[in-house]
Amino acid sequence: xxxxxxxxxxxxxxxxxxxxxxxxxxxxxxxxxxxxxxxxxxxxxxxxxxxxxxxxxxxxxxxxxxxxxxxxxxxxxxxxxxxxxxxxxxxxxxxxxxxxxxxxxxxxxxxxxxxxxxxxxxxxxxxxxxxxxxxxxxxxxxxxxxxxxxxxxxxxxxxxxxxxxxxxxxxxxxxxxxxxxxxxxxxxxxxxxxxxxxxxxxxxxxxxxxxxxx
Amino acid sequence: xxxxxxxxxxxxxxxxxxxxxxxxxxxxxxxxxxxxxxxxxxxxxxxxxxxxxxxxxxxxxxxxxxxxxxxxxxxxxxxxxxxxxxxxxxxxxxxxxxxxxxxxxxxxxxxxxxxxxxxxxxxxxxxxxxxxxxxxxxxxxxxxxxxxxxxxxxxxxxxxxxxxxxxxxxxxxxxxxxxxxxxxxxxxxxxxxxxxxxxxxxxxxxxxxxxxxxxxxxxxxxxxxxxxxxxxxxxxxxxxxxxxxxxxxxxxxxxxxxxxxxxxxxxxxxxxxxxxxxxxxxxxxxxxxxxxxxxxxxxxxxxxxxxxxxxxxxxxxxxxxxxxxxxxxxxxxxxxxxxxxxxxxxxxxxxxxxxxxxxxxxxxxxxxxxxxxxxxxxxxxxxxxxxxxxxxxxxxxxxxxxxxxxxxxxxxxxxxxxxxxxxxxxxxxxxxxxxxxxxxxxxxxxxxxxxxxxxxxxxxxxxxx
Numbered sequence: 001x002x003x004x005x006x007x008x009x010x011x012x013x014x015x016x017x018x019x020x021x022x023x024x025x026x027x028x029x030x031x032x033x034x035x036x037x038x039x040x041x042x043x044x045x046x047x048x049x050x051x052x053x054x055x056x057x058x059x060x061x062x063x064x065x066x067x068x069x070x071x072x073x074x075x076x077x078x079x080x081x082x083x084x085x086x087x088x089x090x091x092x093x094x095x096x097x098x099x100x101x102x103x104x105x106x107x108x109x110x111x112x113x114x115x116x117x118x119x120x121x122x123x124x125x126x127x128x129x130x131x132x133x134x135x136x137x138x139x140x141x142x143x144x145x146x147x148x149x150x151x152x153x154x155x156x157x158x159x160x161x162x163x164x165x166x167x168x169x170x171x172x173x174x175x176x177x178x179x180x181x182x183x184x185x186x187x188x189x190x191x192x193x194x195x196x197x198x199x200x201x202x203x204x205x206x207x208x209x210x211x212x213x214x
Numbered sequence: 215x216x217x218x219x220x221x222x223x224x225x226x227x228x229x230x231x232x233x234x235x236x237x238x239x240x241x242x243x244x245x246x247x248x249x250x251x252x253x254x255x256x257x258x259x260x261x262x263x264x265x266x267x268x269x270x271x272x273x274x275x276x277x278x279x280x281x282x283x284x285x286x287x288x289x290x291x292x293x294x295x296x297x298x299x300x301x302x303x304x305x306x307x308x309x310x311x312x313x314x315x316x317x318x319x320x321x322x323x324x325x326x327x328x329x330x331x332x333x334x335x336x337x338x339x340x341x342x343x344x345x346x347x348x349x350x351x352x353x354x355x356x357x358x359x360x361x362x363x364x365x366x367x368x369x370x371x372x373x374x375x376x377x378x379x380x381x382x383x384x385x386x387x388x389x390x391x392x393x394x395x396x397x398x399x400x401x402x403x404x405x406x407x408x409x410x411x412x413x414x415x416x417x418x419x420x421x422x423x424x425x426x427x428x429x430x431x432x433x434x435x436x437x438x439x440x441x442x443x444x445x446x447x448x449x450x451x452x453x454x455x456x457x458x459x460x461x462x463x464x465x466x467x468x469x470x471x472x473x474x475x476x477x478x479x480x481x482x483x484x485x486x487x488x489x490x491x492x493x494x495x496x497x498x499x500x501x502x503x504x505x506x507x508x509x510x511x512x513x514x515x516x517x518x519x520x521x522x523x524x525x526x527x528x529x530x531x532x533x534x535x536x537x538x539x540x541x542x543x544x545x546x547x548x549x550x551x552x553x554x555x556x557x558x559x560x561x562x563x564x565x566x567x568x569x570x571x572x573x574x575x576x577x578x579x580x581x582x583x584x585x586x587x588x589x590x591x592x593x594x595x596x597x598x599x600x601x602x603x604x605x606x607x608x609x610x611x612x613x614x615x616x617x618x619x620x621x622x623x624x625x626x627x628x629x630x631x632x633x634x635x636x637x638x639x640x641x642x643x644x645x646x647x648x649x650x651x652x653x654x655x656x657x658x659x660x661x662x663x664x665x666x667x668x669x670x671x672x673x674x675x676x677x678x679x
Contacts, residue, residue: 015479016475017475017476017479017480017482017483019479019480019482019483019484020479020482020483020486022483023482023483023484023485023486023487023490024483024486026486026487026490027486027489027490027493030490030493030497062534063471063474063475063530063534068534070534070535071674090474090478090479090482090521091530091531091534093531093543093546094542094543094546095531095535095539095540095542095543096531096534096535096539099535099539111482112482112485112514112517112518114489115486115489115490115493142546150562151538151539151562151563151564152562152563152564154565154674157563157564157565157670157674158674158675160563161670161671161675193562194562205563208601208602208603208604209561209563209566209601210566210601210606210663210666210667210668210669210670211563211566211668211670211671212668212671213667213668214604
C-alpha cells in the first residue's frame with residue numbers, strides 16, 4: 001500500500017492504561033502524518049473497532065484484561081486478513097516476540113522506547129514493512145524462530161480442540177465466525193506444527209494434553 | 215503436657231492403683247484364710263492325736279485290768295507282771311510306747327530308755343521350767359489329761375515335741391502314760407502353709423502381669439491414637455502450608471501485575487509526557503534543560519528496576535504465554551548467566567495448566583536451575599516437558615556432580631528446598647522424584663491429567679467466538 005502525502009496514517013491504539021493512551025497520543029500529535037483515530041482498552045473491543053474503522057495500523061498492547069493483545073492480533077488477522085498490527089509492549093523476552101509474529105503481527109516494539117521510534121515503526125508497518133525494536137530484535141537473533149520450536153497459537157489450539165471433539169471444518173468455521181478456508185489453513189498449520197498426519201493422532205494429541213476428555 | 219498425655223497418665227495411674235488395691239486385698243485374704251485354716255487343721259490333727267492317745271491308753275489299761283483289779287496293793291509279782299505287759303505294748307513303730315512312774319516320780323517302765331528304770335525324775339523340768347513328771351502325775355490323778363513337752367523321739371534319736379497323756383492306777387500309786395510326737399503334724403502344717411504361699415505368689419504374679427499388660431495396652435493404644443492424630447495433623451499442616459503458599463503466590467502474582475501493568479504503565483506515560491515536553495521546548499527553539507534529560511534517565515532506571523522486581527515476584531510470561539514459553543525464557547536467562555547449555559523439549563500446545571500448577575512447576579525448574587548453578591558444576595541441562603498417558607511429566611537433568619540427597623533433605627542449602635517443592639507437587643496430586651549421583655542429578659515431576667484436563671477450554675474458549 002502506498003501512502004498519499006496528504007493522507008494520514010490512521011492508527012487504532014489498544015492499551016488498557018488511560019495514562020499511556022494520553023501520553024502516547026500527546027507524543028504522536030507532533031507528527032502530522034499520523035492520526036490516532038480511536039483508542040480502546042481490550043482485545044475484544046479492538047476487533048469491533050478494527051471491523052468498523054479499518055485503521056491502517058493497530059498499535060496493540062499485550063497485557064490486557066479479558067483477552068491479551070497476542071490473541072486479539074490472531075483473531076483480528078483471522079477475520080480481517082491484511083490488518084497491520086504493531087505490538088507495543090513492556091515485555092521484551094523473545095517468546096513474546098515469536099508468539100506475536102506467529103499470531104500475525106507485523107512488528108514489535110518495546111513500550112520503553114522513544115515516541116520517535118513509535119512513529120517510525122508505525123510508518124514502516126503502514127508501508128508493509130516489518131519493524132522490531134532493537135532490544136527485541138536482539139532477542140530474535142539470539143533465539144530465532146525454528147519450525148520445530150513453533151507453538152500452536154491460541155486460535156489453533158481452540159480449533160484443534162473442536163476438531164478433536166468431532167466437529168468438521170465447516171462447523172468450526174461457523175462456531176468461530178470465520179471462513180472455511182481459514183479453518184482449513186489453520187488445520188494445515190496445526191498438522192505441520194505438530195508433525196501429525198492422521199486425524200486419530202490429532203485426537204490422541206488433544207487427549208494427551210488435556211484439551212478434551214478421553 | 216498435653217491433654218492426651220494427661221488422659222493416658224490418669225489411665226495408667228488408675229490401673230496401678232487398682233492393681234495395688236487388688237494385690238493388697240487378695241494377699242490379705244489369703245493370709246487370713248491360710249492362718250485360719252492352719253489353726254483349724256492343727257486343732258483337728260491334735261484332737262485326732264488326743265483321741266488316739268486316749269484310745270491307746272484305755273486299751274492298754276483294759277489289757278491289764280484283769281491283773282490289776284483282782285490284785286492286792288502290795289503284790290509285787292502282779293506288779294512286775296503288769297510292768298512287763300506295759301513294757302511290751304508298742305504302737306506306731308518305734309515311737310509309740312508306754313511309761314510308768316510311781317507317785318514319787320520313780321520310773322518303773324520305759325521300754326525305749328531302760329536306763330531310767332529305778333531312777334527318780336520328780337524334779338525333771340522342761341525349758342520353760344515346768345516339772346514334767348509332776349504335771350503328768352497330777353494330770354493322771356485328775357482323771358487323765360494331756361500335756362505337751364519335749365522328749366527324745368526314738369526314731370529320730372533327738373528331742374521332739376511330744377503330747378503326753380497319763381492315767382492313774384490308784385491302788386498301786388502308779389501313773390501310766392504314753393504320748394505321740396507332734397513333728398509330723400507340724401510337717402503337714404508347714405507343707406500346707408507353703409502350698410498356700412505358693413498360691414498367693416501365683417496370684418500376685420497374675421495381678422502383676424495383668425497390671426503390666428494393661429499399662430502396656432494403654433501405652434500402645436495411646437501410641438496408635440497419637441500416631442493417627444499426628445498423621446492427621448501433619449496432613450492438615452501440610453494442607454495449610456500449601457494454602458499459604460498458594461495465597462503467597464497469588465499475592466505475588468497480584469503485586470507483580472500491579473507493578474507491571476499499573477505503576478510501570480504510569481511511569482511510561484510520564485516518560486511520554488517528558489518526551490512531549492522536550493519536543494515542545496525544542497519547537498520553541500529553546501535548549502533542552504539538563505534536568506529534563508536527568509529526569510528521563512532516572513525514570514528509565516526506575517522502570518527497569520520495577521520491572522525487575524515485578525519479574526522476580528512473578529514472571530508475567532507465565533500468565534500471558536503459559537509454562538512452555540516461561541520455561542524457555544527462564545532457560546535463556548539461565549544460559550546467559552551461567553553459560554550452561556539448556557536443551558528444552560516442550561509441547562507445541564500451551565496454556566494447558568491452571569495458574570497454581572503452572573507456578574509450582576515453574577518454581578521447581580527455577581529451584582533446580584538455582585541448585586545446578588550453585589553446586590552442580592554442570593555443563594549441560596536437559597528440560598523435558600511432556601504430556602503422555604494421562605500424566606504431565608517435567609524433568610530437569612544435569613550432568614553435574616550430584617549431591618547428597620539425605621544431607622539436602624535434612625538441611626536445604628538454599629531457596630525453598632526440594633522437600634517443600636515435593637510437598638507442593640504432592641498437593642497437586644503429583645509425584646516428585648529426585649535421583650542424584652556423581653554423574654548428575656535428575657528431578658522428575660509428574661502431575662495427573664485430572665488436575666488440568668479441560669483447563670484450556672474453560673479459560674480460552676469464550677473470548678474466541
